[in-house]
Amino acid sequence: MADIISLDHLSVTFQQDKEPAVHAVSDVTLHVEKGDIFGVVGYSGAGKSTLVRTINLLQKPTQGTVKVAGKVLFADGQQQIAKKDLQATRRNIGMIFQHFNLLNENTVQDNVIFALKHSDLSDDELENKSLKLLDMVGLKDKAQAYPVQLSGGEQQRVAIARALANDPEILISDEATSALDPRNTNQILDLLKDLNNKLGLTIVLITHEMDAVKRVANKIAVMQKGQIIEQGNLRDVYLRPKKELTRQFVGGSLAAMETLKAFNLGALAPNEQLFQVVFSAANVTKSVILDLYKQLHVDVSMLYGNIEVLGNEPVGTMFILVKGDPDQLNQVQTLLKGENVEVTKIDDRGIWND
Ligand SMILES: Nc1ncnc2c1ncn2[C@@H]1O[C@H](COP(=O)(O)OP(=O)(O)OP(=O)(O)O)[C@@H](O)[C@H]1O
Numbered sequence: 001m002a003d004i005i006s007l008d009h010l011s012v013t014f015q016q017d018k019e020p021a022v023h024a025v026s027d028v029t030l031h032v033e034k035g036d037i038f039g040v041v042g043y044s045g046a047g048k049s050t051l052v053r054t055i056n057l058l059q060k061p062t063q064g065t066v067k068v069a070g071k072v073l074f075a076d077g078q079q080q081i082a083k084k085d086l087q088a089t090r091r092n093i094g095m096i097f098q099h100f101n102l103l104n105e106n107t108v109q110d111n112v113i114f115a116l117k118h119s120d121l122s123d124d125e126l127e128n129k130s131l132k133l134l135d136m137v138g139l140k141d142k143a144q145a146y147p148v149q150l151s152g153g154e155q156q157r158v159a160i161a162r163a164l165a166n167d168p169e170i171l172i173s174d175e176a177t178s179a180l181d182p183r184n185t186n187q188i189l190d191l192l193k194d195l196n197n198k199l200g201l202t203i204v205l206i207t208h209e210m211d212a213v214k215r216v217a218n219k220i221a222v223m224q225k226g227q228i229i230e231q232g233n234l235r236d237v238y239l240r241p242k243k244e245l246t247r248q249f250v251g252g253s254l255a256a257m258e259t260l261k262a263f264n265l266g267a268l269a270p271n272e273q274l275f276q277v278v279f280s281a282a283n284v285t286k287s288v289i290l291d292l293y294k295q296l297h298v299d300v301s302m303l304y305g306n307i308e309v310l311g312n313e314p315v316g317t318m319f320i321l322v323k324g325d326p327d328q329l330n331q332v333q334t335l336l337k338g339e340n341v342e343v344t345k346i347d348d349r350g351i352w353n354d
Pocket residue numbers: 014022023024042043044045046047048049050051
């Protein structure tokens with residue numbers, strides 16, 4: 001798939017007189033493909049909001065290139081498109097926020113219509129379009145209610161309907177579930193996933209909650225001190241985090257790490273080898289351990305096993321200790337790879353080395 005958002009070598013520095021410069025974003029390169037749900041995670045102050053605000057030039061970069069839907073918006077230190085074109089591009093990028101930002105004195109329906117005020121739709125068309133959008137987020141029957149009469153989750157649904165009013169290709173969600181309880185959080189995330197499927201909507205999801213990313217994203221970038229320290233497919237980064245901060249976010253794998261720490265790698269005998277085995281629990285139904293035993297006649301003990309749901313896919317992770325002669329150990333990876341299982345040798349250089 002082609003990139004719909006390309007940020008290349010992007011930096012944002014805030015300089016207020018006499019204060020030291022704040023390098024909110026430093027040399028970040030991030031490419032989002034059409035149809036991605038791209039999670040950007042990091043602690044508060046990491047630079048996530050500043051980074052995504054450059055996508056529609058709400059924040060002008062200090063350096064770097066911003067390209068959205070085939071148009072270069074910013075390069076060589078300056079804006080590259082006319083003001084009018086920038087407005088059109090901004091309409092192609094919906095945004096939702098933690099605090100919904102609804103107009104409390106307007107009805108739900110008028111909040112949605114507000115986003116269409118520049119359009120040349122007739123009153124009837126505005127009425128129909130706004131109801132269609134509210135229907136899409138499951139709130140058609142609340143069209144005449146006021147935001148204060150709605151729950152947090154419902155208010156965020158209105159904000160989503162409003163963000164989609166101009167039929168954008170991209171939706172930026174900046175901590176949109178951070179103020180919601182777990183049930184509402186999951187419902188909003190599922191709605192975003194649904195919109196991604198049905199409309200092909202590309203979503204950039206900024207959050208400090210790894211669970212949100214795990215539930216819906218296919219790609220992830222981890223930010224720390226203005227930099228992206230790790231990025232890639234969710235499954236790869238989640239299951240084999242390379243940086244310490246990523247490991248902290250990937251809480252699910254921490255149990256595995258702790259288990260392995262307790263196991264003294266230095267004490268492995270010459271005829272022993274540790275492997276990390278990762279597989280789609282939906283596709284791989286036979287026992288990997290039994291198969292190794294039957295086909296290679298090696299001894300296999302499982303040190304850790306777990307199944308996580310990533311996106312919609314149940315993904316199994318195991319750490320297995322295999323005992324055999326060098327020839328047998330060499331065949332373990334070949335055999336498992338042939339069975340659609342990803343296998344990584346773990347040696348005394350470290351658990352997470354590929
Ligand atoms: N307009 C500004 N002027 C000066 N400094 C700023 C400005 N906006 C952001 N910063 C600083 O840039 C850094 C990154 O902030 P940013 O809001 O992008 O982080 P974040 O990861 O989104 O955190 P949070 O989730 O708390 O919003 C912080 O140190 C922040 O104080």
